[in-house]
Amino acid sequence: MAKSVKWWKNAVVYQIYPRSFQDSNGDGIGDLKGIEQRLPYLQELGIDVIWISPIFRSPMEDNGYDISDYYQVDPIFGTNEDMDSLICEAGKRGIKIILDLVVNHCSDEHEWFQRAVEDENSKEAAYFYFVRTKDGKEPNNWRSNFGGSVWSKLKDGRWYYHTFSPKQPDLNWENPLLRQEIYKMINWWMEKGIAGFRIDAITFIKKDLTFASVEMDDKKRYPVENLENYPGIEKFLQELKKETFDKFDCLTVAEAPGVDEESFESYAGESGYFSMIFDFSWENMEEEADKSKPEAVERLKKRIFNSQCFNSRHGWCGVFLENHDQSRCLNKYLEEKDRNRYSASALATLYFFLHGTPYIYEGQEIGMKNAKWNSIDEMMDVRAKITWKERVEQGEDGQEVLKYFSELGRDNARTPMQWNDSENAGFTTGKPWMKVQENYREINVAKQQNETDSLLAYYKKLIKLRKCEKLADVMSKGDFCPVFEEKEGMIAYKRTYADKEALVLVNLLNQDQILSWEWGTGKEILLNNYKDIRMQDQKIVFYPYQAIVL
Ligand code: GLC
Numbered sequence: 304m305a306k307s308v309k310w311w312k313n314a315v316v317y318q319i320y321p322r323s324f325q326d327s328n329g330d331g332i333g334d335l336k337g338i339e340q341r342l343p344y345l346q347e348l349g350i351d352v353i354w355i356s357p358i359f360r361s362p363m364e365d366n367g368y369d370i371s372d373y374y375q376v377d378p379i380f381g382t383n384e385d386m387d388s389l390i391c392e393a394g395k396r397g398i399k400i401i402l403d404l405v406v407n408h409c410s411d412e413h414e415w416f417q418r419a420v421e422d423e424n425s426k427e428a429a430y431f432y433f434v435r436t437k438d439g440k441e442p443n444n445w446r447s448n449f450g451g452s453v454w455s456k457l458k459d460g461r462w463y464y465h466t467f468s469p470k471q472p473d474l475n476w477e478n479p480l481l482r483q484e485i486y487k488m489i490n491w492w493m494e495k496g497i498a499g500f501r502i503d504a505i506t507f508i509k510k511d512l513t514f515a516s517v518e519m520d521d522k523k524r525y526p527v528e529n530l531e532n533y534p535g536i537e538k539f540l541q542e543l544k545k546e547t548f549d550k551f552d553c554l555t556v557a558e559a560p561g562v563d564e565e566s567f568e569s570y571a572g573e574s575g576y577f578s579m580i581f582d583f584s585w586e587n588m589e590e591e592a593d594k595s596k597p598e599a600v601e602r603l604k605k606r607i608f609n610s611q612c613f614n615s616r617h618g619w620c621g622v623f624l625e626n627h628d629q630s631r632c633l634n635k636y637l638e639e640k641d642r643n644r645y646s647a648s649a650l651a652t653l654y655f656f657l658h659g660t661p662y663i664y665e666g667q668e669i670g671m672k673n674a675k676w677n678s679i680d681e682m683m684d685v686r687a688k689i690t691w692k693e694r695v696e697q698g699e700d701g702q703e704v705l706k707y708f709s710e711l712g713r714d715n716a717r718t719p720m721q722w723n724d725s726e727n728a729g730f731t732t733g734k735p736w737m738k739v740q741e742n743y744r745e746i747n748v749a750k751q752q753n754e755t756d757s758l759l760a761y762y763k764k765l766i767k768l769r770k771c772e773k774l775a776d777v778m779s780k781g782d783f784c785p786v787f788e789e790k791e792g793m794i795a796y797k798r799t800y801a802d803k804e805a806l807v808l809v810n811l812l813n814q815d816q817i818l819s820w821e822w823g824t825g826k827e828i829l830l831n832n833y834k835d836i837r838m839q840d841q842k843i844v845f846y847p848y849q850a851i852v853l
């Protein structure tokens with residue numbers, strides 16, 4: 304019997320950053336009831352799964368990525384009953400919910416940590432990494448992911464370890480009791496009827512227990528990112544899977560950058576630890592100076608093709624242009640003058656038919672852009688704040704650091720969703736927790752819902768096509784094959800399965816491009832972000848940023 308295809312291979316996922324999506328009670332912060340109110344919108348968009356960034360009880364140092372109670376919805380977002388209701392109402396519309404699993408660390412306000420601080424000999428003290436040093440100095444020179452040391456000191460002289468902010472102490476996965484606590488919690492949520500998890504920062508759970516300093520030329524700290532996927536992590540991941548995910552038909556997608564080709568299959572292969580991992584290989588391109596130029600397109604093409612050619616043979620990835628830690632894709636890949644409906648739909652087409660499950664981040668479907676930042680005080684992100692301070696203290700110019708974060712800062716993705724042109728873009732009737740972008744009167748959902756050729760309308764078509772019966776096998780089982788690789792400024796590929804094939808052709812330049820048409824004769828046009836296809840002597844002349852699926 305043929306093996307059945309996993310449901311998530313033909314699904315489209317939509318990521319919600321709950322603080323910024325929809326406020327239902329006027330306190331200026333998005334919440335679960337707000338998401339529930341917007342279910343009709345999401346259903347019409349056509350997505351299958353919602354991934355909600357953390358909604359658990361939290362002091363909100365890192366907007367919920369610092370959890371103080373894994374079993375409770377934070378009052379800011381609502382109640383556990385609101386969650387039940389959301390799962391149920393979404394279910395009625397054919398939409399599944401996945402939650403964010405943050406188990407590399409918790410909050411320093413979690414009762415485990417509080418007990419560990421109170422009593423050095425408590426069971427909970429062994430849930431974390433505590434070190435005392437003979438000279439009282441910090442145990443090593445490692446730099447946390449958010450800047451500064453990975454170590455913070457307690458009053459009693461113990462140092463504790465944190466990959467991220469000091470308010471996010473790392474959990475000690477070496478401890479079997481702690482691991483059991485985590486599995487119990489995962490299963491509890493799964494049994495509530497969610498469809499799976501996005502797994503946060505999982506590559507950090509195994510530490511280099513020597514905690515040895517690494518000599519650095521420039522006296523700077525040694526980045527803890529260099530210790531991701533540390534040997535021995537396999538044991539934890541295998542057990543995690545066996546004790547939890549294996550018991551359910553669920554979607555698990557791991558934030559696991561830095562997994563090398565050798566271990567890719569064990570993470571994201573048929574029987575990998577996870578259903579899929581995110582493909583981060585083309586996420587950070589905003590620093591390059593040649594945006595919108597042929598060289599930039601070639602670089603992007605190379606990265607996409609490299610990872611697709613490999614991944615499509617060895618496993619499954621989540622593919623995306625944006626998430627809550629990233630700049631908006633229009634800023635990332637394009638110069639300001641080139642950010643428009645055509646380039647946005649070209650980018651969308653480009654990634655939507657790749658091997659993997661496509662993820663859309665809230666606001667991406669209407670072409671939201673990075674915000675304009677006038678000062679570091681406008682920024683809310685803990686990472687920006689800590690790093691800004693660190694760099695200024697090291698002698699860098701504050702304005703320059705601000706410029707860096709204006710391009711790359713995570714707050715860019717976190718400004719409130721732009722629903723309409725009323726005050727605060729329809730996000731809240733109160734004072735929004737973070738500023739709404741000035742451009743909301745031009746870029747908003749309501750406006751695009753009324754326009755047949757809006758980006759939003761295009762995303763609806765795209766989603767429908769990605770999920771249509773005709774393409775189901777090609778998308779879930781098809782090969783990936785680059786085409787016209789040598790054509791500068793174009794990114795084109797073929798997905799094939801049995802006698803079916805889908806051809807995706809994207810002109811990523813703001814200029815016409817000519818391709819010979821013989822290969823296209825007789826093929827059905829499935830999607831086109833322009834009204835027509837321009838022909839000239841057996842050749843097709845692509846418009847600027849034209850994207851076609853055949
Ligand atoms: C992940 C999340 C990020 C968070 C960090 C710490 O990278 O995506 O938003 O700050 O983990 O939990």
Ligand code: CA
Nearest residue numbers: 326328332334
């Ligand atoms: Ca609210």
